[in-house]
Amino acid sequence: MTAISPPGSTKFQIDLRRHLREEEEDRDLTRVICEIADASKYIINAIRTGDLGLAGTSNLYGENQLALDVLSDRILRKRMIHSGVVANILSEETSEVIEVDPGGKYSVAFDPLDGSSLVDVNLAVGTxxxxxxxxxxxxxxxxxxxxxxxxxGPRTSLVYSTGRGVHEFCMNQLMEFTLTKENIQLQPSGNIYAPGGQRxxxxxxxxxxxxxxxxxxxxxxxxxGFVPDINQILLKGSGIFLYPHLRDKPKGxxxxxxxxxxxxxxxxxxGGKASTGRQSILDIKPESIDDCAPIFIGCREDVERxxxxxxxxx
Known part of the structure:
Protein backbone atom coordinates (compact mmCIF):
# COMPACT_ATOMS: atom_id res chain seq x y z
CA MET A 1 0.00 0.00 0.00
CA THR A 2 1.55 3.28 -1.13
CA ALA A 3 0.94 6.27 1.12
CA ILE A 4 0.56 9.70 -0.46
CA SER A 5 0.86 13.15 1.11
CA PRO A 6 -1.82 13.69 3.79
CA PRO A 7 -4.93 15.82 3.14
CA GLY A 8 -4.09 19.51 3.37
CA SER A 9 -0.49 18.99 2.27
CA THR A 10 0.59 21.02 -0.75
CA LYS A 11 3.15 18.44 -1.84
CA PHE A 12 2.33 16.75 -5.13
CA GLN A 13 -1.34 16.01 -4.78
CA ILE A 14 -3.12 13.89 -7.39
CA ASP A 15 -6.85 14.47 -7.67
CA LEU A 16 -9.42 11.84 -8.58
CA ARG A 17 -9.90 12.88 -12.20
CA ARG A 18 -6.18 13.00 -12.84
CA HIS A 19 -5.71 9.59 -11.26
CA LEU A 20 -8.40 8.09 -13.49
CA ARG A 21 -6.85 9.74 -16.51
CA GLU A 22 -3.39 8.42 -15.65
CA GLU A 23 -4.89 4.95 -15.23
CA GLU A 24 -6.26 5.39 -18.79
CA GLU A 25 -9.78 4.60 -17.69
CA ASP A 26 -12.64 4.83 -20.14
CA ARG A 27 -13.73 8.44 -20.51
CA ASP A 28 -17.39 7.74 -19.84
CA LEU A 29 -16.59 5.62 -16.78
CA THR A 30 -14.39 8.44 -15.50
CA ARG A 31 -17.33 10.79 -15.91
CA VAL A 32 -19.66 8.55 -13.89
CA ILE A 33 -17.15 8.19 -11.04
CA CYS A 34 -16.44 11.92 -10.95
CA GLU A 35 -20.17 12.75 -10.99
CA ILE A 36 -20.63 10.54 -7.94
CA ALA A 37 -17.70 12.24 -6.24
CA ASP A 38 -19.27 15.63 -6.96
CA ALA A 39 -22.63 14.45 -5.64
CA SER A 40 -20.99 13.55 -2.33
CA LYS A 41 -20.17 17.22 -1.72
CA TYR A 42 -23.88 18.00 -1.61
CA ILE A 43 -24.64 14.90 0.48
CA ILE A 44 -22.05 15.84 3.11
CA ASN A 45 -23.56 19.32 3.28
CA ALA A 46 -27.02 17.78 3.76
CA ILE A 47 -25.68 15.59 6.57
CA ARG A 48 -24.17 18.60 8.31
CA THR A 49 -27.13 20.92 7.94
CA GLY A 50 -30.20 18.94 6.88
CA ASP A 51 -33.36 17.56 8.44
CA LEU A 52 -32.72 14.44 10.56
CA GLY A 53 -36.42 13.49 10.80
CA LEU A 54 -38.60 11.04 8.90
CA ALA A 55 -39.63 11.78 5.34
CA GLY A 56 -43.09 10.27 5.89
CA THR A 57 -42.46 7.55 3.30
CA SER A 58 -41.00 4.04 3.23
CA ASN A 59 -38.71 2.26 0.79
CA LEU A 60 -39.39 -1.04 -0.98
CA TYR A 61 -38.24 -2.97 2.12
CA GLY A 62 -40.90 -1.33 4.31
CA GLU A 63 -38.32 0.76 6.17
CA ASN A 64 -39.20 4.31 7.14
CA GLN A 65 -37.20 6.73 5.03
CA LEU A 66 -35.37 9.60 6.64
CA ALA A 67 -35.40 12.99 4.97
CA LEU A 68 -31.64 12.55 4.43
CA ASP A 69 -32.22 9.24 2.60
CA VAL A 70 -34.62 10.90 0.19
CA LEU A 71 -32.42 13.95 -0.37
CA SER A 72 -29.27 11.87 -0.92
CA ASP A 73 -31.14 9.71 -3.40
CA ARG A 74 -32.31 12.76 -5.34
CA ILE A 75 -28.82 14.24 -5.44
CA LEU A 76 -27.25 11.08 -6.85
CA ARG A 77 -30.11 10.40 -9.23
CA LYS A 78 -29.88 13.90 -10.69
CA ARG A 79 -26.12 13.61 -11.25
CA MET A 80 -26.53 10.26 -13.00
CA ILE A 81 -29.38 11.47 -15.21
CA HIS A 82 -27.41 14.52 -16.34
CA SER A 83 -24.15 12.65 -16.84
CA GLY A 84 -25.13 11.80 -20.42
CA VAL A 85 -23.54 8.33 -20.25
CA VAL A 86 -25.86 6.32 -17.97
CA ALA A 87 -28.47 3.89 -19.33
CA ASN A 88 -30.21 2.84 -16.11
CA ILE A 89 -30.04 3.68 -12.43
CA LEU A 90 -31.27 1.78 -9.40
CA SER A 91 -31.41 3.09 -5.86
CA GLU A 92 -32.09 1.23 -2.63
CA GLU A 93 -34.68 3.94 -1.97
CA THR A 94 -36.77 3.13 -5.08
CA SER A 95 -38.78 0.09 -6.12
CA GLU A 96 -37.72 -0.24 -9.75
CA VAL A 97 -34.97 0.42 -12.25
CA ILE A 98 -35.14 3.93 -13.68
CA GLU A 99 -34.45 4.12 -17.41
CA VAL A 100 -32.33 7.15 -18.26
CA ASP A 101 -30.83 6.80 -21.75
CA PRO A 102 -31.11 3.65 -23.92
CA GLY A 103 -27.83 4.67 -25.55
CA GLY A 104 -25.99 5.08 -22.24
CA LYS A 105 -22.85 3.04 -21.76
CA TYR A 106 -23.18 2.23 -18.04
CA SER A 107 -25.79 1.35 -15.44
CA VAL A 108 -25.41 2.37 -11.82
CA ALA A 109 -26.91 1.05 -8.59
CA PHE A 110 -26.39 2.74 -5.23
CA ASP A 111 -27.29 2.91 -1.60
CA PRO A 112 -27.34 6.71 -1.29
CA LEU A 113 -26.86 6.87 2.49
CA ASP A 114 -26.08 3.53 4.08
CA GLY A 115 -26.45 3.67 7.87
CA SER A 116 -28.49 6.89 7.76
CA SER A 117 -30.10 6.11 11.13
CA LEU A 118 -26.68 6.71 12.71
CA VAL A 119 -26.52 10.35 11.61
CA ASP A 120 -28.56 11.69 14.52
CA VAL A 121 -26.06 10.20 16.98
CA ASN A 122 -23.14 11.55 14.91
CA LEU A 123 -21.63 8.25 13.77
CA ALA A 124 -20.03 7.66 10.38
CA VAL A 125 -22.23 6.77 7.39
CA GLY A 126 -21.58 6.32 3.68
CA THR A 127 -22.65 6.00 0.06
CA GLY A 153 -16.85 10.59 9.03
CA PRO A 154 -14.31 12.86 10.75
CA ARG A 155 -12.87 13.01 7.23
CA THR A 156 -14.75 12.48 3.98
CA SER A 157 -13.00 9.78 1.97
CA LEU A 158 -13.64 7.98 -1.31
CA VAL A 159 -12.43 4.46 -2.08
CA TYR A 160 -12.79 3.03 -5.58
CA SER A 161 -11.63 0.26 -7.88
CA THR A 162 -12.03 -0.35 -11.59
CA GLY A 163 -10.33 -3.74 -11.42
CA ARG A 164 -6.81 -2.37 -11.13
CA GLY A 165 -6.29 -2.04 -7.43
CA VAL A 166 -8.09 -0.20 -4.64
CA HIS A 167 -7.33 3.47 -4.03
CA GLU A 168 -8.33 5.95 -1.33
CA PHE A 169 -8.90 9.68 -1.77
CA CYS A 170 -9.69 12.22 0.94
CA MET A 171 -11.58 15.47 0.58
CA ASN A 172 -9.37 18.51 1.17
CA GLN A 173 -10.29 22.03 2.27
CA LEU A 174 -11.31 22.90 -1.29
CA MET A 175 -13.67 19.87 -1.34
CA GLU A 176 -11.46 18.11 -3.88
CA PHE A 177 -10.67 14.41 -3.56
CA THR A 178 -6.90 13.86 -3.53
CA LEU A 179 -5.03 10.56 -3.48
CA THR A 180 -3.92 9.37 -0.04
CA LYS A 181 -3.40 5.60 -0.44
CA GLU A 182 -2.79 3.62 -3.60
CA ASN A 183 -3.06 -0.13 -4.20
CA ILE A 184 -4.44 -0.99 -0.77
CA GLN A 185 -3.80 -4.62 0.20
CA LEU A 186 -5.15 -6.87 2.95
CA GLN A 187 -2.99 -9.20 5.00
CA PRO A 188 -3.74 -12.94 4.68
CA SER A 189 -5.36 -12.91 8.14
CA GLY A 190 -6.26 -10.24 10.65
CA ASN A 191 -6.86 -9.51 14.32
CA ILE A 192 -10.19 -7.65 14.40
CA TYR A 193 -13.77 -8.75 13.74
CA ALA A 194 -17.03 -6.87 13.21
CA PRO A 195 -19.99 -9.17 13.89
CA GLY A 196 -23.43 -8.01 12.78
CA GLY A 197 -26.73 -9.62 13.66
CA GLN A 198 -28.17 -10.83 16.95
CA ARG A 199 -25.75 -13.36 18.36
CA GLY A 225 -22.36 0.90 9.82
CA PHE A 226 -21.31 -1.26 6.86
CA VAL A 227 -19.21 1.45 5.19
CA PRO A 228 -17.10 2.44 8.23
CA ASP A 229 -16.58 -1.21 9.20
CA ILE A 230 -15.38 -2.22 5.72
CA ASN A 231 -13.28 0.95 5.54
CA GLN A 232 -11.58 0.02 8.81
CA ILE A 233 -10.70 -3.46 7.52
CA LEU A 234 -9.39 -2.12 4.21
CA LEU A 235 -7.28 0.70 5.60
CA LYS A 236 -5.89 -1.31 8.50
CA GLY A 237 -5.33 -4.19 6.08
CA SER A 238 -6.74 -6.59 8.64
CA GLY A 239 -9.92 -8.22 9.87
CA ILE A 240 -13.28 -9.69 8.96
CA PHE A 241 -16.84 -8.36 8.87
CA LEU A 242 -19.77 -10.73 9.09
CA TYR A 243 -23.51 -10.42 8.90
CA PRO A 244 -24.34 -14.12 8.71
CA HIS A 245 -27.39 -16.22 8.02
CA LEU A 246 -29.48 -16.13 11.20
CA ARG A 247 -31.95 -18.68 12.50
CA ASP A 248 -34.82 -16.35 11.60
CA LYS A 249 -33.12 -14.85 8.51
CA PRO A 250 -31.42 -17.66 6.56
CA LYS A 251 -30.67 -15.28 3.69
CA GLY A 252 -29.12 -12.63 5.91
CA GLY A 271 -6.50 -9.45 -1.99
CA GLY A 272 -9.30 -10.44 0.39
CA LYS A 273 -12.36 -12.61 0.03
CA ALA A 274 -16.15 -12.29 0.35
CA SER A 275 -18.40 -15.31 0.87
CA THR A 276 -21.89 -16.29 1.99
CA GLY A 277 -20.18 -19.00 4.02
CA ARG A 278 -20.80 -21.43 1.19
CA GLN A 279 -20.02 -19.58 -2.05
CA SER A 280 -18.42 -16.42 -3.36
CA ILE A 281 -20.61 -13.33 -3.14
CA LEU A 282 -19.45 -12.26 -6.60
CA ASP A 283 -20.66 -15.51 -8.19
CA ILE A 284 -24.31 -15.01 -7.19
CA LYS A 285 -26.65 -13.91 -9.97
CA PRO A 286 -29.45 -11.85 -8.39
CA GLU A 287 -32.99 -12.88 -9.23
CA SER A 288 -34.55 -9.60 -8.09
CA ILE A 289 -33.40 -6.16 -7.01
CA ASP A 290 -34.10 -6.86 -3.34
CA ASP A 291 -32.11 -10.10 -2.98
CA CYS A 292 -30.16 -10.47 0.27
CA ALA A 293 -27.35 -12.81 1.27
CA PRO A 294 -25.23 -13.67 4.31
CA ILE A 295 -21.73 -12.19 4.22
CA PHE A 296 -18.29 -13.04 5.60
CA ILE A 297 -15.86 -10.51 4.15
CA GLY A 298 -12.28 -9.49 4.81
CA CYS A 299 -8.90 -11.22 5.02
CA ARG A 300 -8.79 -14.33 2.86
CA GLU A 301 -7.72 -16.85 5.50
CA ASP A 302 -10.28 -15.54 8.01
CA VAL A 303 -13.10 -15.96 5.48
CA GLU A 304 -11.91 -19.41 4.47
CA ARG A 305 -11.93 -20.50 8.13
Whole structure:
Protein backbone atom coordinates (compact mmCIF):
# COMPACT_ATOMS: atom_id res chain seq x y z
CA MET A 1 0.00 0.00 0.00
CA THR A 2 1.55 3.28 -1.13
CA ALA A 3 0.94 6.27 1.12
CA ILE A 4 0.56 9.70 -0.46
CA SER A 5 0.86 13.15 1.11
CA PRO A 6 -1.82 13.69 3.79
CA PRO A 7 -4.93 15.82 3.14
CA GLY A 8 -4.09 19.51 3.37
CA SER A 9 -0.49 18.99 2.27
CA THR A 10 0.59 21.02 -0.75
CA LYS A 11 3.15 18.44 -1.84
CA PHE A 12 2.33 16.75 -5.13
CA GLN A 13 -1.34 16.01 -4.78
CA ILE A 14 -3.12 13.89 -7.39
CA ASP A 15 -6.85 14.47 -7.67
CA LEU A 16 -9.42 11.84 -8.58
CA ARG A 17 -9.90 12.88 -12.20
CA ARG A 18 -6.18 13.00 -12.84
CA HIS A 19 -5.71 9.59 -11.26
CA LEU A 20 -8.40 8.09 -13.49
CA ARG A 21 -6.85 9.74 -16.51
CA GLU A 22 -3.39 8.42 -15.65
CA GLU A 23 -4.89 4.95 -15.23
CA GLU A 24 -6.26 5.39 -18.79
CA GLU A 25 -9.78 4.60 -17.69
CA ASP A 26 -12.64 4.83 -20.14
CA ARG A 27 -13.73 8.44 -20.51
CA ASP A 28 -17.39 7.74 -19.84
CA LEU A 29 -16.59 5.62 -16.78
CA THR A 30 -14.39 8.44 -15.50
CA ARG A 31 -17.33 10.79 -15.91
CA VAL A 32 -19.66 8.55 -13.89
CA ILE A 33 -17.15 8.19 -11.04
CA CYS A 34 -16.44 11.92 -10.95
CA GLU A 35 -20.17 12.75 -10.99
CA ILE A 36 -20.63 10.54 -7.94
CA ALA A 37 -17.70 12.24 -6.24
CA ASP A 38 -19.27 15.63 -6.96
CA ALA A 39 -22.63 14.45 -5.64
CA SER A 40 -20.99 13.55 -2.33
CA LYS A 41 -20.17 17.22 -1.72
CA TYR A 42 -23.88 18.00 -1.61
CA ILE A 43 -24.64 14.90 0.48
CA ILE A 44 -22.05 15.84 3.11
CA ASN A 45 -23.56 19.32 3.28
CA ALA A 46 -27.02 17.78 3.76
CA ILE A 47 -25.68 15.59 6.57
CA ARG A 48 -24.17 18.60 8.31
CA THR A 49 -27.13 20.92 7.94
CA GLY A 50 -30.20 18.94 6.88
CA ASP A 51 -33.36 17.56 8.44
CA LEU A 52 -32.72 14.44 10.56
CA GLY A 53 -36.42 13.49 10.80
CA LEU A 54 -38.60 11.04 8.90
CA ALA A 55 -39.63 11.78 5.34
CA GLY A 56 -43.09 10.27 5.89
CA THR A 57 -42.46 7.55 3.30
CA SER A 58 -41.00 4.04 3.23
CA ASN A 59 -38.71 2.26 0.79
CA LEU A 60 -39.39 -1.04 -0.98
CA TYR A 61 -38.24 -2.97 2.12
CA GLY A 62 -40.90 -1.33 4.31
CA GLU A 63 -38.32 0.76 6.17
CA ASN A 64 -39.20 4.31 7.14
CA GLN A 65 -37.20 6.73 5.03
CA LEU A 66 -35.37 9.60 6.64
CA ALA A 67 -35.40 12.99 4.97
CA LEU A 68 -31.64 12.55 4.43
CA ASP A 69 -32.22 9.24 2.60
CA VAL A 70 -34.62 10.90 0.19
CA LEU A 71 -32.42 13.95 -0.37
CA SER A 72 -29.27 11.87 -0.92
CA ASP A 73 -31.14 9.71 -3.40
CA ARG A 74 -32.31 12.76 -5.34
CA ILE A 75 -28.82 14.24 -5.44
CA LEU A 76 -27.25 11.08 -6.85
CA ARG A 77 -30.11 10.40 -9.23
CA LYS A 78 -29.88 13.90 -10.69
CA ARG A 79 -26.12 13.61 -11.25
CA MET A 80 -26.53 10.26 -13.00
CA ILE A 81 -29.38 11.47 -15.21
CA HIS A 82 -27.41 14.52 -16.34
CA SER A 83 -24.15 12.65 -16.84
CA GLY A 84 -25.13 11.80 -20.42
CA VAL A 85 -23.54 8.33 -20.25
CA VAL A 86 -25.86 6.32 -17.97
CA ALA A 87 -28.47 3.89 -19.33
CA ASN A 88 -30.21 2.84 -16.11
CA ILE A 89 -30.04 3.68 -12.43
CA LEU A 90 -31.27 1.78 -9.40
CA SER A 91 -31.41 3.09 -5.86
CA GLU A 92 -32.09 1.23 -2.63
CA GLU A 93 -34.68 3.94 -1.97
CA THR A 94 -36.77 3.13 -5.08
CA SER A 95 -38.78 0.09 -6.12
CA GLU A 96 -37.72 -0.24 -9.75
CA VAL A 97 -34.97 0.42 -12.25
CA ILE A 98 -35.14 3.93 -13.68
CA GLU A 99 -34.45 4.12 -17.41
CA VAL A 100 -32.33 7.15 -18.26
CA ASP A 101 -30.83 6.80 -21.75
CA PRO A 102 -31.11 3.65 -23.92
CA GLY A 103 -27.83 4.67 -25.55
CA GLY A 104 -25.99 5.08 -22.24
CA LYS A 105 -22.85 3.04 -21.76
CA TYR A 106 -23.18 2.23 -18.04
CA SER A 107 -25.79 1.35 -15.44
CA VAL A 108 -25.41 2.37 -11.82
CA ALA A 109 -26.91 1.05 -8.59
CA PHE A 110 -26.39 2.74 -5.23
CA ASP A 111 -27.29 2.91 -1.60
CA PRO A 112 -27.34 6.71 -1.29
CA LEU A 113 -26.86 6.87 2.49
CA ASP A 114 -26.08 3.53 4.08
CA GLY A 115 -26.45 3.67 7.87
CA SER A 116 -28.49 6.89 7.76
CA SER A 117 -30.10 6.11 11.13
CA LEU A 118 -26.68 6.71 12.71
CA VAL A 119 -26.52 10.35 11.61
CA ASP A 120 -28.56 11.69 14.52
CA VAL A 121 -26.06 10.20 16.98
CA ASN A 122 -23.14 11.55 14.91
CA LEU A 123 -21.63 8.25 13.77
CA ALA A 124 -20.03 7.66 10.38
CA VAL A 125 -22.23 6.77 7.39
CA GLY A 126 -21.58 6.32 3.68
CA THR A 127 -22.65 6.00 0.06
CA UNK A 128 -22.11 2.68 -1.76
CA UNK A 129 -22.05 2.43 -5.58
CA UNK A 130 -21.74 -0.35 -8.15
CA UNK A 131 -21.30 0.21 -11.92
CA UNK A 132 -21.98 -2.22 -14.77
CA UNK A 133 -21.45 -1.86 -18.49
CA UNK A 134 -24.69 -1.93 -20.47
CA UNK A 135 -28.25 -1.77 -19.21
CA UNK A 136 -28.57 -4.96 -17.13
CA UNK A 137 -28.21 -4.53 -13.37
CA UNK A 138 -29.23 -8.10 -12.49
CA UNK A 139 -25.78 -9.54 -13.14
CA UNK A 140 -23.33 -11.34 -10.91
CA UNK A 141 -20.85 -9.12 -9.13
CA UNK A 142 -18.03 -10.53 -11.24
CA UNK A 143 -19.29 -8.36 -14.08
CA UNK A 144 -18.88 -5.06 -12.25
CA UNK A 145 -16.63 -2.61 -14.04
CA UNK A 146 -16.23 -0.42 -10.98
CA UNK A 147 -17.26 -0.15 -7.35
CA UNK A 148 -16.80 2.57 -4.80
CA UNK A 149 -17.92 3.98 -1.49
CA UNK A 150 -17.74 7.39 0.13
CA UNK A 151 -17.37 7.58 3.90
CA UNK A 152 -18.74 10.62 5.74
CA GLY A 153 -16.85 10.59 9.03
CA PRO A 154 -14.31 12.86 10.75
CA ARG A 155 -12.87 13.01 7.23
CA THR A 156 -14.75 12.48 3.98
CA SER A 157 -13.00 9.78 1.97
CA LEU A 158 -13.64 7.98 -1.31
CA VAL A 159 -12.43 4.46 -2.08
CA TYR A 160 -12.79 3.03 -5.58
CA SER A 161 -11.63 0.26 -7.88
CA THR A 162 -12.03 -0.35 -11.59
CA GLY A 163 -10.33 -3.74 -11.42
CA ARG A 164 -6.81 -2.37 -11.13
CA GLY A 165 -6.29 -2.04 -7.43
CA VAL A 166 -8.09 -0.20 -4.64
CA HIS A 167 -7.33 3.47 -4.03
CA GLU A 168 -8.33 5.95 -1.33
CA PHE A 169 -8.90 9.68 -1.77
CA CYS A 170 -9.69 12.22 0.94
CA MET A 171 -11.58 15.47 0.58
CA ASN A 172 -9.37 18.51 1.17
CA GLN A 173 -10.29 22.03 2.27
CA LEU A 174 -11.31 22.90 -1.29
CA MET A 175 -13.67 19.87 -1.34
CA GLU A 176 -11.46 18.11 -3.88
CA PHE A 177 -10.67 14.41 -3.56
CA THR A 178 -6.90 13.86 -3.53
CA LEU A 179 -5.03 10.56 -3.48
CA THR A 180 -3.92 9.37 -0.04
CA LYS A 181 -3.40 5.60 -0.44
CA GLU A 182 -2.79 3.62 -3.60
CA ASN A 183 -3.06 -0.13 -4.20
CA ILE A 184 -4.44 -0.99 -0.77
CA GLN A 185 -3.80 -4.62 0.20
CA LEU A 186 -5.15 -6.87 2.95
CA GLN A 187 -2.99 -9.20 5.00
CA PRO A 188 -3.74 -12.94 4.68
CA SER A 189 -5.36 -12.91 8.14
CA GLY A 190 -6.26 -10.24 10.65
CA ASN A 191 -6.86 -9.51 14.32
CA ILE A 192 -10.19 -7.65 14.40
CA TYR A 193 -13.77 -8.75 13.74
CA ALA A 194 -17.03 -6.87 13.21
CA PRO A 195 -19.99 -9.17 13.89
CA GLY A 196 -23.43 -8.01 12.78
CA GLY A 197 -26.73 -9.62 13.66
CA GLN A 198 -28.17 -10.83 16.95
CA ARG A 199 -25.75 -13.36 18.36
CA UNK A 200 -28.35 -15.58 20.04
CA UNK A 201 -29.74 -16.18 16.53
CA UNK A 202 -26.40 -17.36 15.07
CA UNK A 203 -26.30 -20.89 13.70
CA UNK A 204 -23.94 -23.39 15.34
CA UNK A 205 -21.27 -22.91 12.67
CA UNK A 206 -21.23 -19.12 12.98
CA UNK A 207 -21.25 -19.24 16.80
CA UNK A 208 -18.32 -21.65 16.90
CA UNK A 209 -16.43 -19.54 14.37
CA UNK A 210 -16.90 -16.31 16.32
CA UNK A 211 -15.89 -18.09 19.53
CA UNK A 212 -12.70 -19.26 17.79
CA UNK A 213 -11.88 -15.66 16.86
CA UNK A 214 -12.33 -14.59 20.47
CA UNK A 215 -10.10 -17.42 21.68
CA UNK A 216 -7.40 -16.19 19.31
CA UNK A 217 -7.63 -12.68 20.77
CA UNK A 218 -9.38 -10.92 17.88
CA UNK A 219 -10.64 -7.52 18.96
CA UNK A 220 -14.32 -6.66 18.41
CA UNK A 221 -14.68 -3.51 16.29
CA UNK A 222 -18.29 -3.06 15.14
CA UNK A 223 -19.77 0.40 14.52
CA UNK A 224 -23.20 -0.62 13.21
CA GLY A 225 -22.36 0.90 9.82
CA PHE A 226 -21.31 -1.26 6.86
CA VAL A 227 -19.21 1.45 5.19
CA PRO A 228 -17.10 2.44 8.23
CA ASP A 229 -16.58 -1.21 9.20
CA ILE A 230 -15.38 -2.22 5.72
CA ASN A 231 -13.28 0.95 5.54
CA GLN A 232 -11.58 0.02 8.81
CA ILE A 233 -10.70 -3.46 7.52
CA LEU A 234 -9.39 -2.12 4.21
CA LEU A 235 -7.28 0.70 5.60
CA LYS A 236 -5.89 -1.31 8.50
CA GLY A 237 -5.33 -4.19 6.08
CA SER A 238 -6.74 -6.59 8.64
CA GLY A 239 -9.92 -8.22 9.87
CA ILE A 240 -13.28 -9.69 8.96
CA PHE A 241 -16.84 -8.36 8.87
CA LEU A 242 -19.77 -10.73 9.09
CA TYR A 243 -23.51 -10.42 8.90
CA PRO A 244 -24.34 -14.12 8.71
CA HIS A 245 -27.39 -16.22 8.02
CA LEU A 246 -29.48 -16.13 11.20
CA ARG A 247 -31.95 -18.68 12.50
CA ASP A 248 -34.82 -16.35 11.60
CA LYS A 249 -33.12 -14.85 8.51
CA PRO A 250 -31.42 -17.66 6.56
CA LYS A 251 -30.67 -15.28 3.69
CA GLY A 252 -29.12 -12.63 5.91
CA UNK A 253 -30.06 -8.96 5.94
CA UNK A 254 -27.72 -7.01 3.64
CA UNK A 255 -28.69 -6.41 0.01
CA UNK A 256 -26.71 -8.11 -2.72
CA UNK A 257 -26.85 -5.42 -5.41
CA UNK A 258 -26.55 -2.28 -3.31
CA UNK A 259 -24.20 -3.38 -0.53
CA UNK A 260 -22.56 -6.78 -0.88
CA UNK A 261 -21.45 -6.82 -4.52
CA UNK A 262 -19.59 -3.49 -4.49
CA UNK A 263 -17.90 -4.21 -1.15
CA UNK A 264 -16.98 -7.75 -2.25
CA UNK A 265 -15.46 -6.33 -5.44
CA UNK A 266 -13.33 -3.86 -3.47
CA UNK A 267 -12.21 -6.43 -0.90
CA UNK A 268 -11.24 -8.98 -3.56
CA UNK A 269 -9.33 -6.32 -5.48
CA UNK A 270 -7.38 -5.74 -2.26
CA GLY A 271 -6.50 -9.45 -1.99
CA GLY A 272 -9.30 -10.44 0.39
CA LYS A 273 -12.36 -12.61 0.03
CA ALA A 274 -16.15 -12.29 0.35
CA SER A 275 -18.40 -15.31 0.87
CA THR A 276 -21.89 -16.29 1.99
CA GLY A 277 -20.18 -19.00 4.02
CA ARG A 278 -20.80 -21.43 1.19
CA GLN A 279 -20.02 -19.58 -2.05
CA SER A 280 -18.42 -16.42 -3.36
CA ILE A 281 -20.61 -13.33 -3.14
CA LEU A 282 -19.45 -12.26 -6.60
CA ASP A 283 -20.66 -15.51 -8.19
CA ILE A 284 -24.31 -15.01 -7.19
CA LYS A 285 -26.65 -13.91 -9.97
CA PRO A 286 -29.45 -11.85 -8.39
CA GLU A 287 -32.99 -12.88 -9.23
CA SER A 288 -34.55 -9.60 -8.09
CA ILE A 289 -33.40 -6.16 -7.01
CA ASP A 290 -34.10 -6.86 -3.34
CA ASP A 291 -32.11 -10.10 -2.98
CA CYS A 292 -30.16 -10.47 0.27
CA ALA A 293 -27.35 -12.81 1.27
CA PRO A 294 -25.23 -13.67 4.31
CA ILE A 295 -21.73 -12.19 4.22
CA PHE A 296 -18.29 -13.04 5.60
CA ILE A 297 -15.86 -10.51 4.15
CA GLY A 298 -12.28 -9.49 4.81
CA CYS A 299 -8.90 -11.22 5.02
CA ARG A 300 -8.79 -14.33 2.86
CA GLU A 301 -7.72 -16.85 5.50
CA ASP A 302 -10.28 -15.54 8.01
CA VAL A 303 -13.10 -15.96 5.48
CA GLU A 304 -11.91 -19.41 4.47
CA ARG A 305 -11.93 -20.50 8.13
CA UNK A 306 -15.51 -19.25 8.38
CA UNK A 307 -16.44 -21.39 5.37
CA UNK A 308 -14.86 -24.41 7.07
CA UNK A 309 -16.96 -23.90 10.21
CA UNK A 310 -20.15 -23.41 8.17
CA UNK A 311 -19.46 -26.54 6.12
CA UNK A 312 -18.86 -28.61 9.28
CA UNK A 313 -21.51 -27.27 11.66
CA UNK A 314 -24.01 -25.41 9.50
Missing amino acids: IVTIYEGSDLLQSGRNQVAAMYILY NLYTEGTEKYVSSLEEKGYKLRYSG KLRLIFELNPMAYLIEQA AEEYIARYG
